Amino acid sequence: MESRLRVDWIKCDGYGLCGDFLPELIELDEWRYPMIQPGSVDRSHLHAAQRAVDCCPMKALLLEPVIEEPGRRAS
Amino acid sequence: MRRSRSRLAGAALPASRKEDLEHDLADLEFPERLLAGPSLRAGSESFDAHLDRLGALPDRIDPSALVSELEASGLLGRGGAGFPVGRKWRAIAERRGGPAVVVVNGAEGEPASAKDRVLMTARPHLVIDGAILAADAIGADEIHVYIGREHEAAVASMAAAIEQRRLGQSRPIRLSRAPIGYVAGEASAAVNFINTGNARPTTSPPRISQKGVHGYPTLVQNVESLAYAALIARFGAPWYRSMGRLGSPGTALITVTGAAMQQGVQEIELGTTVGEIAGALGATMSRVQAVVMGGYFGTWATTAEAWDTPLDPSAMKAQGLAFGCGIVGLLPAGVCGVAATAEIMTFMAAESAGQCGPCVHGLRALGSTTSRIADGSASARDLDDLERWTTQIPGRGACRHPDGAVQLMTSALNTFGDEFAYHARAGRCAVTGARVEAA
Numbered sequence: 001m002e003s004r005l006r007v008d009w010i011k012c013d014g015y016g017l018c019g020d021f022l023p024e025l026i027e028l029d030e031w032r033y034p035m036i037q038p039g040s041v042d043r044s045h046l047h048a049a050q051r052a053v054d055c056c057p058m059k060a061l062l063l064e065p066v067i068e069e070p071g072r073r074a075s
Numbered sequence: 076m077r078r079s080r081s082r083l084a085g086a087a088l089p090a091s092r093k094e095d096l097e098h099d100l101a102d103l104e105f106p107e108r109l110l111a112g113p114s115l116r117a118g119s120e121s122f123d124a125h126l127d128r129l130g131a132l133p134d135r136i137d138p139s140a141l142v143s144e145l146e147a148s149g150l151l152g153r154g155g156a157g158f159p160v161g162r163k164w165r166a167i168a169e170r171r172g173g174p175a176v177v178v179v180n181g182a183e184g185e186p187a188s189a190k191d192r193v194l195m196t197a198r199p200h201l202v203i204d205g206a207i208l209a210a211d212a213i214g215a216d217e218i219h220v221y222i223g224r225e226h227e228a229a230v231a232s233m234a235a236a237i238e239q240r241r242l243g244q245s246r247p248i249r250l251s252r253a254p255i256g257y258v259a260g261e262a263s264a265a266v267n268f269i270n271t272g273n274a275r276p277t278t279s280p281p282r283i284s285q286k287g288v289h290g291y292p293t294l295v296q297n298v299e300s301l302a303y304a305a306l307i308a309r310f311g312a313p314w315y316r317s318m319g320r321l322g323s324p325g326t327a328l329i330t331v332t333g334a335a336m337q338q339g340v341q342e343i344e345l346g347t348t349v350g351e352i353a354g355a356l357g358a359t360m361s362r363v364q365a366v367v368m369g370g371y372f373g374t375w376a377t378t379a380e381a382w383d384t385p386l387d388p389s390a391m392k393a394q395g396l397a398f399g400c401g402i403v404g405l406l407p408a409g410v411c412g413v414a415a416t417a418e419i420m421t422f423m424a425a426e427s428a429g430q431c432g433p434c435v436h437g438l439r440a441l442g443s444t445t446s447r448i449a450d451g452s453a454s455a456r457d458l459d460d461l462e463r464w465t466t467q468i469p470g471r472g473a474c475r476h477p478d479g480a481v482q483l484m485t486s487a488l489n490t491f492g493d494e495f496a497y498h499a500r501a502g503r504c505a506v507t508g509a510r511v512e513a514a
Contacts, residue, residue: 010473
């Protein structure tokens with residue numbers, strides 16, 4: 001099953017640890033808020049992605065299975 | 076005062092001319108449409124007058140037939156996003172069971188828009204008809220009418236109408252006064268306010284169509300969309316589709332601001348061009364420098380580009396423009412588009428709900444940077460930063476407030492690109508001819 005990283009933007013406080021742990025997939029803006037590479041997470045990055053999720057002090061980073069919702073544009 | 080009128084709205088006429096919210100654009104020949112009936116100056120249409128004019132809602136209407144009729148009509152939501160109304164109702168109607176809620180969205184926090192409050196003030200029973208139909212169609216147990224508290228005439232008109240309709244209703248209809256604020260009208264903010272008193276957007280998932288008011292599937296629908304549902308229920312999809320010149324059927328309420336002799340709310344046939352509207356209201360092409368369409372989350376276009384643009388949601392989308400909530404803002408000749416954009420961006424930054432970092436910091440940066448460019452105090456990298464933020468900010472928030480602000484910003488850079496560059500590099504404004512310098 002494919003997984004995708006998602007940020008709960010209301011929870012995220014810009015600690016930026018995710019970008020430090022996973023620079024391959026997460027770039028930080030000048031305020032240290034994450035910019036996530038779109039698409040599903042490649043298998044080779046799954047372990048690191050889970051570590052980034054676990055490190056988030058706000059529990060704002062989520063690694064979720066990709067579910068296609070009918071009638072909804074994937075973002 | 077928290078809400079400032081931009082120079083776009085205030086440039087041509089003093090803001091006091093509220094009575095101008097009542098002119099009909101040319102003569103729309105359709106006997107039935109949103110604002111058919113007595114003059115808007117007559118105020119709130121009573122329930123008796125409403126029934127005399129339109130008759131009662133069809134008795135024992137089959138909910139699934141009504142949803143199919145709405146789908147066949149092609150009615151698009153009028154709150155800004157333009158989502159098909161029938162499809163939105165069907166998604167909730169076809170849930171597995173259990174309670175549901177209808178929220179009537181009359182928050183109208185967009186500062187350039189007045190059409191929702193005009194509709195609620197003049198035709199409250201048409202809006203309530205639509206809410207009752209929606210509740211029947213999706214099997215909702217309660218209706219919440221959510222109106223911006225600053226729209227006092229609309230609140231009074233709707234409150235009186237709700238009182239009149241309560242007797243015939245088994246389900247409760249409740250009125251909520253939305254706090255002042257741009258994002259208070261966002262669907263999840265409306266739901267959040269009704270649930271907790273906090274009119275700020277919430278994170279999705281869960282979507283409000285699955286978990287909204289009291290945790291139940293909730294339909295949040297703009298008042299104009301509901302009013303049209305009430306007309307389509309009476310007159311049918313083919314009737315609705317007989318209006319409209321291009322891809323999107325129907326008439327629509329729009330708000331015209333800026334360089335027109337008559338500013339205010341108009342009902343137009345969809346597909347009417349910006350030039351026709353401006354011309355009918357006394358604005359010639361030479362008096363208009365640029366047009367902002369859709370709202371503060373909409374798009375700028377030069378007058379040359381905008382004049383022949385049909386106000387048609389599908390056609391505009393194909394052109395990269397936004398119908399949004401039906402704003403036609405005419406920037407008068409001689410007013411600086413960079414300064415007008417800076418005012419809008421500063422407003423949008425101030426109206427952030429303050430929950431999501433990219434919106435809080437990003438919009439503040441857009442506002443302060445456009446302001447610096449406008450007043451001639453820009454640094455060398457300011458323009459590059461603007462360009463970069465327009466690609467980095469969208470999609471990174473609980474709601475689409477930042478996306479809307481960026482859409483406006485991107486279109487401003489396309490429309491006033493030379494002006495932005497001239498301001499930033501030379502510290503001069505070609506429109507006003509002035510050397511702009513920070514005070």
